[in-house]
Amino acid sequence: xxxxxxxxxxDRKHRKSYGGSRAGAFFLFLVLILLGVxxxxxxxxxxxxxxxxxxxxxxxxxxxxxxxxTDQNYTDMMKLVGSQWVPFSRYAFNSVxxxxxxxxxxxxxxxxxxxxxxxxxxxxxxxxxxxxxxxLLFTSQVLFIxxxxxxxxLNLIDTLAAVxxxxxxxxxxxxxxxxxxxQIHDAMIEAAKLDGASHIRICxxxxxxxxxxxxxxxxxxxxxxxxxxxxYAFIYSEQLKPIPAVLQQIATEVIKRAGVAAATxxxxxxxxxVLFLIAQSNIIETMAQSGIKD
Amino acid sequence: xxxxEKTKYIEDSRFKYTLREIKKNASVYLLIAPFFLLFIVxxxxxxxxxxxxxxxxxxxxxxxxxxxxxNFYTLFLQDEVFLIAIKNTMIFAFITGPVGYMMCFLLAWxxxxxxxxxxxxxxxxxxAPTLAGNIYTTWQLIFSGDTYGILNSWLIQLGIINGPIQWxxxxxxxxxxxxxxxIWMSLGAGFLAIRAGLQGIDRSYYEAGAIDGxxxxxxxxxxxxxxxxxxxxxFAAVMTITGSFTAGDIGRFLTAFPSTDYAAHTIMTxxxxxxxxxxxxxxASAICFILFIVMLFAxxxxxxxxxxxxxx
Numbered sequence: 248x249x250x251x252x253x254x255x256x257x258d259r260k261h262r263k264s265y266g267g268s269r270a271g272a273f274f275l276f277l278v279l280i281l282l283g284v285x286x287x288x289x290x291x292x293x294x295x296x297x298x299x300x301x302x303x304x305x306x307x308x309x310x311x312x313x314x315x316x317t318d319q320n321y322t323d324m325m326k327l328v329g330s331q332w333v334p335f336s337r338y339a340f341n342s343v344x345x346x347x348x349x350x351x352x353x354x355x356x357x358x359x360x361x362x363x364x365x366x367x368x369x370x371x372x373x374x375x376x377x378x379x380x381x382x383l384l385f386t387s388q389v390l391f392i393x394x395x396x397x398x399x400x401l402n403l404i405d406t407l408a409a410v411x412x413x414x415x416x417x418x419x420x421x422x423x424x425x426x427x428x429x430q431i432h433d434a435m436i437e438a439a440k441l442d443g444a445s446h447i448r449i450c451x452x453x454x455x456x457x458x459x460x461x462x463x464x465x466x467x468x469x470x471x472x473x474x475x476x477x478x479y480a481f482i483y484s485e486q487l488k489p490i491p492a493v494l495q496q497i498a499t500e501v502i503k504r505a506g507v508a509a510a511t512x513x514x515x516x517x518x519x520x521v522l523f524l525i526a527q528s529n530i531i532e533t534m535a536q537s538g539i540k541d
Numbered sequence: 542x543x544x545x546e547k548t549k550y551i552e553d554s555r556f557k558y559t560l561r562e563i564k565k566n567a568s569v570y571l572l573i574a575p576f577f578l579l580f581i582v583x584x585x586x587x588x589x590x591x592x593x594x595x596x597x598x599x600x601x602x603x604x605x606x607x608x609x610x611x612n613f614y615t616l617f618l619q620d621e622v623f624l625i626a627i628k629n630t631m632i633f634a635f636i637t638g639p640v641g642y643m644m645c646f647l648l649a650w651x652x653x654x655x656x657x658x659x660x661x662x663x664x665x666x667x668x669a670p671t672l673a674g675n676i677y678t679t680w681q682l683i684f685s686g687d688t689y690g691i692l693n694s695w696l697i698q699l700g701i702i703n704g705p706i707q708w709x710x711x712x713x714x715x716x717x718x719x720x721x722x723x724i725w726m727s728l729g730a731g732f733l734a735i736r737a738g739l740q741g742i743d744r745s746y747y748e749a750g751a752i753d754g755x756x757x758x759x760x761x762x763x764x765x766x767x768x769x770x771x772x773x774x775x776f777a778a779v780m781t782i783t784g785s786f787t788a789g790d791i792g793r794f795l796t797a798f799p800s801t802d803y804a805a806h807t808i809m810t811x812x813x814x815x816x817x818x819x820x821x822x823x824x825a826s827a828i829c830f831i832l833f834i835v836m837l838f839a840x841x842x843x844x845x846x847x848x849x850x851x852x853x
Contacts, residue, residue: 516672
């Protein structure tokens, strides 16, 4: 069954296209479009909610567009944020510091560790691999108390480090990188070793360029996760709080203002979306290089 | 003939051999040190401290009191709500798990041959529910039980129903509504990993396949694409397992908590109830411990199924 053989794609130049019915391709495209609408509809809806004036928020039948679009919810939101005694730029600064340092450090640390665990045989490699799998499957509602105890004993409570450090080493990030690096042919690494390259050089100059889709994907996960950190349990000083904390404060403070709440949700999703689009188009670009793993 | 070095290894005791290997690989430990230092301090240590809590009574005020297996006896023999939670978690996992997993793979594959722009667009659209953070709260507008609810207003206008349906509070509809939202969010990390994996498959495999007599796209999928995607398929499977067994947040937010007749009550919401509302931390840990065992089991099952595609 050929789905998109009708698209002439330069990436597919080496590939044989197998014949298939046009009706089938069209049908599948239709299914994808419908699914896409289902996926995007709630997001579209919250954008619309955020530009509706209050009187349009509750009418029957509910409209899927704003009759008189307004930026009132956004200006209200900014006014509320501005009424906090800490300026908005301070919250934004904290958020950027958290998100950028978590993303960069996670990429560097997880990639290095993943190379060692996936490609080097050394005493303890099985133990560390097992540890990651177990940690991946462990979720607990009491974990945060224990984490609090650890932070307190390290004197980290009420510092940005308290939210940055634990977010860097995620089992999921390492597991992702291990899975991708495991696919790299050993021959390539052996060749580099014979040329006298150290493990660090092999990891960063040979393996990393070959798993570009993997670390770009990890970058999306890391940023997306770090951007949402609100630091409730570990940060009390207003001047150290990130944007999600203050947005949640104003969205609940003001008696259930549906419009303002929608505006905060929309504002929060912009940075991850921008990063996602940049990363994804780079991932798709890598397809053009053929013979990636030999 | 054995080289001098190898004979020496054999003569050495196991311990000495290990020590020598550690010395030889010293630089490797430097590579894993930064990650595992943070990992052990902020995750492994808290997990290890929290494990025994399940065997205690712990209210966060007094020091935990050892009660042995009591929490577990209570869970299975007296706590009827827990049994409902297990039932719901299983229904949840067995529907959202396989459906979500198939969607991750099939959709990632279906858009793989598209031109760049369409591919980026569809990847974005499918991943958007996960990317956009707390956006699932918008489903409240859709499933709202009054006539302002989008779904109700559509169904009323189409004449399918006469009055509004309480999608999120009528026990007959709750589980279905929550499952729909869960599936809507299922194209997450696993989907992106599979997308990235598809980008990395060596094009020459397909050429070779065509020469070796692969006749159509389905054969190509089964004999080339799936076998070269083992690691990504495993990653997606593990993500799906953790996602579907720990489901609960969405239901807890959308339906009133606790939901009518506990219709959306899962193991995770049960643990939330005891951990965050009643502060019975010992009991909550016992619940999470059982969940952990269940997930370990599901994980080893998946590894067995995908085993032949994995490189280790």
